[in-house]
Amino acid sequence: MTQPNVRVRFAPSPTGPLHVGGLRSALFNWLFARHHGGTFILRIEDTDRKRYDPEALSDLLENLRWLGLDWDEGPEVDGDYGPYFQSERLDLYQKYARDLVESGHAYYCFCSPERLARLRQEQQQRKESILGYDRHCRGLDPAEAADRVAAGEAHVVRLKMPLDGQTTFHDLIRGDITVDNSTQDDLILLKSDGYPTYHLANVVDDHLMRITHILRADEWISTAPRHVQLYRALGWEMPAIAHLPVVLDPSGKGKMSKRKKLGPGGREFPVHVRDFRAAGYLPEAMFNFLALVGWSYDDHTELMTREEIIERFSIERITPAPAAFNYDKLDHMNGVYIRGLAADDLADRLMPFLERAGFATDRETVKRIVPLIQERMKRLDEAPGLVDFFFVEELPDYDPALLIPKKLDASGAHVLLGQARGVLAEVSPFTQETLETALRGLAEAMGVKTGQLFTPVRVAVCGRRVAPPLFGTLEVLGRERVLKRIDLALEKLKAIER
RNA sequence: GCCCCCAUCGUCUAGAGGACCAGGACAUCACCCUUUCAAGGUGGAGACAGGGGUUCGAAUCCCCUUGGGGGCACCA
Numbered sequence: 001m002t003q004p005n006v007r008v009r010f011a012p013s014p015t016g017p018l019h020v021g022g023l024r025s026a027l028f029n030w031l032f033a034r035h036h037g038g039t040f041i042l043r044i045e046d047t048d049r050k051r052y053d054p055e056a057l058s059d060l061l062e063n064l065r066w067l068g069l070d071w072d073e074g075p076e077v078d079g080d081y082g083p084y085f086q087s088e089r090l091d092l093y094q095k096y097a098r099d100l101v102e103s104g105h106a107y108y109c110f111c112s113p114e115r116l117a118r119l120r121q122e123q124q125q126r127k128e129s130i131l132g133y134d135r136h137c138r139g140l141d142p143a144e145a146a147d148r149v150a151a152g153e154a155h156v157v158r159l160k161m162p163l164d165g166q167t168t169f170h171d172l173i174r175g176d177i178t179v180d181n182s183t184q185d186d187l188i189l190l191k192s193d194g195y196p197t198y199h200l201a202n203v204v205d206d207h208l209m210r211i212t213h214i215l216r217a218d219e220w221i222s223t224a225p226r227h228v229q230l231y232r233a234l235g236w237e238m239p240a241i242a243h244l245p246v247v248l249d250p251s252g253k254g255k256m257s258k259r260k261k262l263g264p265g266g267r268e269f270p271v272h273v274r275d276f277r278a279a280g281y282l283p284e285a286m287f288n289f290l291a292l293v294g295w296s297y298d299d300h301t302e303l304m305t306r307e308e309i310i311e312r313f314s315i316e317r318i319t320p321a322p323a324a325f326n327y328d329k330l331d332h333m334n335g336v337y338i339r340g341l342a343a344d345d346l347a348d349r350l351m352p353f354l355e356r357a358g359f360a361t362d363r364e365t366v367k368r369i370v371p372l373i374q375e376r377m378k379r380l381d382e383a384p385g386l387v388d389f390f391f392v393e394e395l396p397d398y399d400p401a402l403l404i405p406k407k408l409d410a411s412g413a414h415v416l417l418g419q420a421r422g423v424l425a426e427v428s429p430f431t432q433e434t435l436e437t438a439l440r441g442l443a444e445a446m447g448v449k450t451g452q453l454f455t456p457v458r459v460a461v462c463g464r465r466v467a468p469p470l471f472g473t474l475e476v477l478g479r480e481r482v483l484k485r486i487d488l489a490l491e492k493l494k495a496i497e498r
Numbered sequence: 499g500c501c502c503c504c505a506u507c508g509u510c511u512a513g514a515g516g517a518c519c520a521g522g523a524c525a526u527c528a529c530c531c532u533u534u535c536a537a538g539g540u541g542g543a544g545a546c547a548g549g550g551g552u553u554c555g556a557a558u559c560c561c562c563u564u565g566g567g568g569g570c571a572c573c574a
Contacts, residue, residue, distance in 0.1 A: 011574090012574085013573075013574045015573080015574075045574065047573090047574080048573055048574065050573080051573065051574080109572095111572095113571090113572065116571085116572080117571095120570095120571085124499080127499050127500095128499080128500080129499065129500045129501090130499095130500060130501085130570085131499085131500070131501095131570050132570065156572055171503095174503070174504090177502075177503080178502095179501070179502070180501085183500075183501050183502090183570090184501090184570095185570085188571085188572055190572085191572040192572055193572075195572085197571095197572070197573085197574085198573070198574045199574095201574095202574090217568095218503075218504095218567085218568060218569095219567095219568055219569065219574095220568095220569090220574090221502060221503060221568070221569075222501070222502055222503090222568070222569040222570070223569080223570095224502095225502095243503085245503095245504080245567095246567070246568065248566095248567075250509080254566095254567080255567075255568075292510070292511085292523095293510080294510095296510085296511055296512070298512070298522090299511080299512030299513075299521055299522055300512080300521075300522045300523080301522090302510095302511095302522080302523060302524095319504095319510095319511080320503075320504060321503090321504050321505065321567090322503090322504070322566080322567055322568085323509090323510065323511090324509060324510075325509095325510095326509050326510055326524065326525085328509080328524055328525055329509075329510065329523075329524040329525080330524095331524090332523085332524055332525085333523095333524085335536095335537090339537075373536095374537095375536060375537045375538090376535070376536045376537075377536090386535095436533095439533090440533095443533095449533090450532095450533055451532095451533055451534075452533095453533080454533040454534075455533075455534070457533090458533075458534065459534095462534095464534090465534055465535085466534055466535045466536090467534065467535070468534095468535080468536090469533075469534090469535090469536095470533055470534080471533085
């Protein structure tokens, strides 16, 4: 059953590069909207002037588009409920803040940040069970307070929370959640610089933008009761709400770090979406994987197309439990998607990675190499390390001992490699098929195992033992370079013979 | 410290009282395939945090304990 009038939003704060956790929230909102044929809105919550990062917006838009999350209303597309930047809606928030003060639901507070800091410190020292604002200004005479405001005294606007009783709200994922009002303090709605806090801006905009469902991160649960009271104070109906489970770091301990990459075991884990891109994760793999962080379809289906996920997505199947971000599984899934790519497509996607590695490459060559490495990659950034020897004229120095296969010595390897050189000089055409036939024939003729013959050849042309399949490699390399490298290898072997 | 949320293999999860001596996936181990490495195939090990209830019957419902997470800003 779909509800086409569904309106959801992703409302990030442009304070830094987009984080995977944020992307997951965006994805779930987008999926919910697309599933219902509703509207997905992008709203920029740029109300924190201190943490504002001018580069964050382009990073955000670029990375949402990378994953294929298009928005129906928001930056660069506009819509009927704009503006979509909160910094352009200041008069609105100020108006509602004023209304709330006038209706007695909010009050002016003149406490200085210093006083609040001291208060907090004292509360902590005294190990008070309830921390938070002590409502010092709540009892001020409204007329007097208004005069002080008119006189230009610095102030904020705070919401009057009920002093007793309870607040309950219904979370679509967790059911009813109830808290005692005595544990809640009077949150700030309007800061002294005239900007709204998240709480006010969020509620005002969700209402004005006709948001029907709020899907936001877990960490907002604790403020939800105060949001409920804010809606009540404004006389508005609150949208349906669901709190998505947080994304934990790979160890499963602690929320995924926002700023630094963490690396248990020495490994560096990307957390910013742009870093996932740079590591060579495919957007389609990322999309599929991220959909499964906190949501599942059934007991066995994991690989799904974008369309299938849209079709199957539902809030009912979101788990309430926090989920660790499993990089191993992402890698695996990315490998599956890489293997599923058409060779041309993969070649195109590989180009930037090879260019960045400094290889003088061309698309045609890359297309020929792709079949050799396609099933050997989990991430695109592994490609350069796999194919470096294709893009140099001369191999970097390597240990001659690598040329010697099992059960042979240097002179034995020398003989085999010499014979192989003879064959490789003659084979025509110089293709994978003919090369394989010829070299296998040689191994048989010489009475050695194929591995014993192929190992020295592989090392001679690649400079290492672990490499892509030999015959295809030889073909792409071409006869000239192959023979040159073998000659060099023969010299190396000669030098260690005795 | 206080409030809130959560709790099935190492990790992600299926499970909405009997179909479960708990299924799938990643990782891991063994074997097969094989020119190395992969990929692929087969098989193995591996979990209902603990304790009380409710019930003829509990992974599934309730309570307590424990553990984990989140929050307690003029940040979102």
